[in-house]
Amino acid sequence: VPIHTALTRRFALQHPIVLAPMGGVSGGRLAATVSNAGALGFVGGGYGDLAWVERELELVAHGTTRPWGVGFITWSLTPQVLDLALRFKPCAVMLSFGDPVPWTTTIKASGCALFCQVQDRAGAAAAVTAGADFVVAQGTEAGGHGGRRSTFPLVPAVADMVAPTPVLAAGGVADGRGLAASIMLGAHGAVIGTRFYASVEALGHEKLKQEIAARGGDDTVRTRLFDLIRGHSWPARHDGRAVSNSFIAQWQDRQPEATRHTAELNDDFRQSQASGDVDGAMIWAGECMDLIRDVRPAAALVHEIGVAAEMAIRRAQALSA
Ligand SMILES: Cc1cc2nc3c(=O)[nH]c(=O)nc-3n(C[C@H](O)[C@H](O)[C@H](O)COP(=O)(O)O)c2cc1C
Numbered sequence: 001v002p003i004h005t006a007l008t009r010r011f012a013l014q015h016p017i018v019l020a021p022m023g024g025v026s027g028g029r030l031a032a033t034v035s036n037a038g039a040l041g042f043v044g045g046g047y048g049d050l051a052w053v054e055r056e057l058e059l060v061a062h063g064t065t066r067p068w069g070v071g072f073i074t075w076s077l078t079p080q081v082l083d084l085a086l087r088f089k090p091c092a093v094m095l096s097f098g099d100p101v102p103w104t105t106t107i108k109a110s111g112c113a114l115f116c117q118v119q120d121r122a123g124a125a126a127a128v129t130a131g132a133d134f135v136v137a138q139g140t141e142a143g144g145h146g147g148r149r150s151t152f153p154l155v156p157a158v159a160d161m162v163a164p165t166p167v168l169a170a171g172g173v174a175d176g177r178g179l180a181a182s183i184m185l186g187a188h189g190a191v192i193g194t195r196f197y198a199s200v201e202a203l204g205h206e207k208l209k210q211e212i213a214a215r216g217g218d219d220t221v222r223t224r225l226f227d228l229i230r231g232h233s234w235p236a237r238h239d240g241r242a243v244s245n246s247f248i249a250q251w252q253d254r255q256p257e258a259t260r261h262t263a264e265l266n267d268d269f270r271q272s273q274a275s276g277d278v279d280g281a282m283i284w285a286g287e288c289m290d291l292i293r294d295v296r297p298a299a300a301l302v303h304e305i306g307v308a309a310e311m312a313i314r315r316a317q318a319l320s321a
Contacts, residue, residue: 003310005188006166007040007134010113011067011091014038015306016189017179018115018136018168019196019298021045021071021094022144022284024052028059030201030298035066037299038306042069042094047232048081057088067091069115073145074098075235079106086110096138097145097238100130117170117191119147119238124158128165135162136191139171140222143194143286145240146171152185159186174288176308183313192305194286199298207276208283209295211243217287219244225251226282229258229265243283247272 002008005016017039019026023046031041041064043056053070060068069092070085077095082103085093093107096117107114108131116127117136127135137158139151151171159167169182170191182190196202198212221244227234242248247269251258258265272280 001310001314003183003306003313005183007168007189010133011040013040013067015179015302015309016183017302017306018042018189018191020144020170020191020193021069021096022193022197022202023047023073025197025202025204025284026071027201027203028056028061028063030196030199030203031056031060031068032063033201033298034196034302035060035064035068037302038066039302040067040069040092042071042092045070045072045081045085047073047076048078050081050084053081053084057085057090061088069094069112071096071115071117074100074103075233077103082106086112092134094136096136097235100127100132104130115168118158120149120154121157121161123147124162128162132162132165134166134168134188136168136170137187138191139169140241141217141287142171143197143220143241143288144284145234145238147237155182155185155187172286172288174291174305176305176310176312178288178291179305179309180312180316183309184316194288195292195301195305196298197285198292198295199301200295201298205273205276205281206295207278208273208281211278211283212285212289213292213294215243215285216290220285220287220289221248221252223248223252225255225258226269228255229262229269231262240284241286243278243285243289245281245283246279247281 021042021044026044034041071094075098094115116132174195
């Protein structure tokens with residue numbers, strides 16, 4: 001029996017699953033594959049590189065006739081990149097990390113649904129005030145940038161706070177049990193990142209995807225190292241969760257020194273990223289790596305996670321029958 005929620009009804013989805021807008025990883029091919037499989041694909045517009053966004057949005061726009069979206073890191077967004085994205089007629093825009101207010105009028109006037117990804121109650125209140133159609137409550141378990149609260153208590157707290165605005169859970173969901181649990185916590189679906197990084201259609205070196213399949217949640221660390229050496233001005237309350245490796249071990253506690261060598265370190269990790277050298281690359285990934293043991297086609301993931309969640313909910317019903 002399919003799970004019907006405000007998310008599935010709004011976008012006519014088969015499963016209450018959203019592909020996280022992972023910068024540089026959720027490209028147009030992955031987003032289109034996820035949308036074609038009956039979930040909602042988002043392209044990860046990241047810091048808004050115009051050429052990258054244009055190329056990937058062309059791919060998703062030509063790759064599916066189903067609804068899809070695009071996500072941006074709010075504090076880095078510019079009118080130019082938003083205008084470019086809206087020309088491709090997405091159905092949804094997700095804004096994460098920063099004040100959505102300057103962008104909401106343009107996004108809503110285009111007919112897009114506005115998703116705001118938040119990390120705490122203050123962020124949730126700001127999202128509703130800004131007119132969010134969906135609030136994504138992101139726990140610290142998540143891969144990539146985020147905050148300090150955990151998914152399990154944050155999702156129901158935000159759901160209570162922002163009702164009747166529907167909430168989605170992000171952070172730690174990689175299988176049907178996690179999706180079913182998100183629904184039980186009051187969410188209308190889950191935003192899934194790390195699990196889809198380890199998918200055939202994700203952008204990124206094959207060896208980095210295999211590393212996600214090989215490592216576990218104990219092997220992650222929250223870090224600012226990569227932001228520091230890339231010169232990205234992230235607000236102080238956000239760091240990011242990545243796979244720990246020799247590069248992080250070497251520099252994590254020597255950040256003042258790292259700032260004096262940013263050019264070399266930038267070159268080093270970018271080379272590692274391109275060649276798939278897991279010891280030196282920046283591999284954003286979450287605690288749910290424990291549940292990921294292979295790199296799979298994204299459409300199979302959507303189907304398996306969706307069907308397993310339906311079964312988990314049926315099993316839960318049987319407990320009290
Ligand atoms: C590789 C990677 C890159 C990410 N990049 C972004 C991003 O550019 N913008 C954003 O809003 N969230 C980004 N995220 C966070 C996701 O939106 C989402 O909150 C997270 O993946 C959910 O947790 P999970 O990884 O446990 O599924 C990223 C996550 C990962 C794993």
